[in-house]
Amino acid sequence: MKDKYASILKACGIKDVNSGACWGEWIDNPGGGELEVFTPIDGTKLATVLMAGPDDYDTVMEKSEAAFKTWRMVPAPKRGEIIRQLGNALREKKDDLGALVALEMGKIVGEGGGEVQEMIDICDFSVGLARQLYGLSLHSERPGHRMYEQWHPLGTVGVISAFNFPVAVWAWNAAIAAVCGDTTIWKPSSETPLTAIAVQHICNDVMKAHDLEGIFNLVVGRGSSIGEKLIADRRIPLVSATGSCEMGYRIGEVVGKRLGRTILELGGNNALLVMDDANLDLALRAILFGAVGTAGQRCTSTRRIIMHEKIYDELLGRLVKAYGTVPIGDPLDPDILMGPLVNAAAVEIMQAAIGRIKDSGGTIVYGGEPITIDGLEGGHYVKPCIAEASNDWQIVQDETFAPILYAIKCSSIEDAIEIQNNVVQGLSSACFTTNLLSSENFLSHKGSDCGIANINIGTSGAEIGGAFGGEKETGGGREAGSDSWKAYMRRQTNTINWTSELPLAQGIKFGD
Numbered sequence: 001m002k003d004k005y006a007s008i009l010k011a012c013g014i015k016d017v018n019s020g021a022c023w024g025e026w027i028d029n030p031g032g033g034e035l036e037v038f039t040p041i042d043g044t045k046l047a048t049v050l051m052a053g054p055d056d057y058d059t060v061m062e063k064s065e066a067a068f069k070t071w072r073m074v075p076a077p078k079r080g081e082i083i084r085q086l087g088n089a090l091r092e093k094k095d096d097l098g099a100l101v102a103l104e105m106g107k108i109v110g111e112g113g114g115e116v117q118e119m120i121d122i123c124d125f126s127v128g129l130a131r132q133l134y135g136l137s138l139h140s141e142r143p144g145h146r147m148y149e150q151w152h153p154l155g156t157v158g159v160i161s162a163f164n165f166p167v168a169v170w171a172w173n174a175a176i177a178a179v180c181g182d183t184t185i186w187k188p189s190s191e192t193p194l195t196a197i198a199v200q201h202i203c204n205d206v207m208k209a210h211d212l213e214g215i216f217n218l219v220v221g222r223g224s225s226i227g228e229k230l231i232a233d234r235r236i237p238l239v240s241a242t243g244s245c246e247m248g249y250r251i252g253e254v255v256g257k258r259l260g261r262t263i264l265e266l267g268g269n270n271a272l273l274v275m276d277d278a279n280l281d282l283a284l285r286a287i288l289f290g291a292v293g294t295a296g297q298r299c300t301s302t303r304r305i306i307m308h309e310k311i312y313d314e315l316l317g318r319l320v321k322a323y324g325t326v327p328i329g330d331p332l333d334p335d336i337l338m339g340p341l342v343n344a345a346a347v348e349i350m351q352a353a354i355g356r357i358k359d360s361g362g363t364i365v366y367g368g369e370p371i372t373i374d375g376l377e378g379g380h381y382v383k384p385c386i387a388e389a390s391n392d393w394q395i396v397q398d399e400t401f402a403p404i405l406y407a408i409k410c411s412s413i414e415d416a417i418e419i420q421n422n423v424v425q426g427l428s429s430a431c432f433t434t435n436l437l438s439s440e441n442f443l444s445h446k447g448s449d450c451g452i453a454n455i456n457i458g459t460s461g462a463e464i465g466g467a468f469g470g471e472k473e474t475g476g477g478r479e480a481g482s483d484s485w486k487a488y489m490r491r492q493t494n495t496i497n498w499t500s501e502l503p504l505a506q507g508i509k510f511g512d
């Protein structure tokens with residue numbers, strides 16, 4: 001193994017063979033079988049993880065339930081203080097953990113660091129939130145009565161995370177859940193167990209200093225075994241899951257059947273609209289980051305550009321030129337802007353999608369082919385692709401988790417909005433315009449139907465302070481900032497009578 005890989009793994013506490021089940025203490029030899037982890041950079045094997053078996057899952061879950069009983073009674077600002085320390089521990093580990101993200105899933109190291117920054121930011125947010133878990137006070141219709149509502153912790157929250165944001169999305173859930181008084185049980189993607197193990201090590205150190213265990217818990221395992229067990233588990237009142245719409249249909253069905261709650265953040269089919277009055281320099285940069293950044297593997301990646309016919313040829317021409325200058329290669333090299341796809345299957349899925357574009361009558365105007373990088377022969381590299389396409393083709397309607405950008409023509413803002421909304425997903429959207437009327441149209445009730453709608457910035461790269469998530473088949477969940485915390489707590493309405501009368505609501509007389 002290359003020295004630089006070995007030193008990243010060592011700095012993050014990753015060994016040759018690692019337990020994948022932990023409640024603060026690692027379970028020795030968990031019984032769920034071996035998971036070998038390879039880097040998409042050049043195919044080198046990084047480590048082996050022993051996955052959690054059903055018994056290990058139950059052990060971790062019992063610890064989590066026991067910890068909840070104590071944790072919920074710790075005053076929220078004290079819980080916040082511990083999350084402040086977790087944020088500081090992450091600050092110290094930012095470079096190491098960011099590099100491990102790059103090594104394990106292939107995003108460029110700068111974006112890996114950005115992801116750890118999101119973890120730090122959500123910890124900071126949670127510290128303040130710990131003093132702001134406000135309920136309302138209400139006016140009772142009965143004399144001498146007071147009403148208010150309060151928010152109680154919920155229990156153990158199941159967090160299922162995807163490979164593309166292997167650590168940040170866990171933190172959005174876990175930091176908020178922790179200040180709300182919940183414990184979490186985390187099932188990371190089987191593509192990225194090492195970053196999860198590295199995060200668990202950091203959590204363990206912070207929690208041990210306070211004699212705590214069972215607050216942050218980890219179970220590495222297959223979706224078909226541990227994932228299924230987790231979503232069906234009645235001890236878990238809330239499952240927060242990030243992944244494909246297919247995964248979401250299944251989770252919605254299983255958790256819904258037991259009337260549990262979900263926060264679902266599923267597929268996106270994000271469009272960026274460019275009007276004829278737009279600043280094209282800005283649009284060009286935003287499209288490049290949105291479509292090529294993270295090799296097109298963000299939920300928020302720009303998948304469709306809907307360009308006004310007056311600037312269509314010019315912008316498309318400039319984009320093709322810009323695509324030709326993107327340095328592709330080793331994501332650990334700071335000069336590289338696009339790393340590999342996550343695995344060989346992702347390259348195949350992208351090639352199949354390109355086949356379907358051609359079959360539908362589309363024109364590939366740039367790239368799309370697999371490439372080999374000198375010295376990184378086992379890696380999964382592709383050229384990013386731009387295709388001229390029609391919005392109603394099934395291939396355009398489907399989310400392909402790869403750097404394929406569809407160029408679509410429109411004739412007006414109304415036309416553009418209609419095209420953009422005409423997909424089943426509703427995560428992120430953006431409109432580039434300098435015209436107030438166009439921008440207000442885009443943001444109006446008849447405008448974008450997505451959870452995120454931006455003006456003159458791209459579809460990806462949202463800040464943690466906002467609520468993150470989307471509508472329609474994106475699943476409707478909201479994570480991270482704003483008042484997303486409410487999903488992690490249960491609301492209780494309290495009415496207190498401070499008189500010696502017992503008046504009934506609605507003026508009902510009953511036996512008096």
Ligand code: UN1
Nearest residue numbers: 165298299300460461462
């Ligand atoms: C995701 O792809 O699941 O807005 C999350 C963004 C990032 C998070 C993406 N802050 O692009």
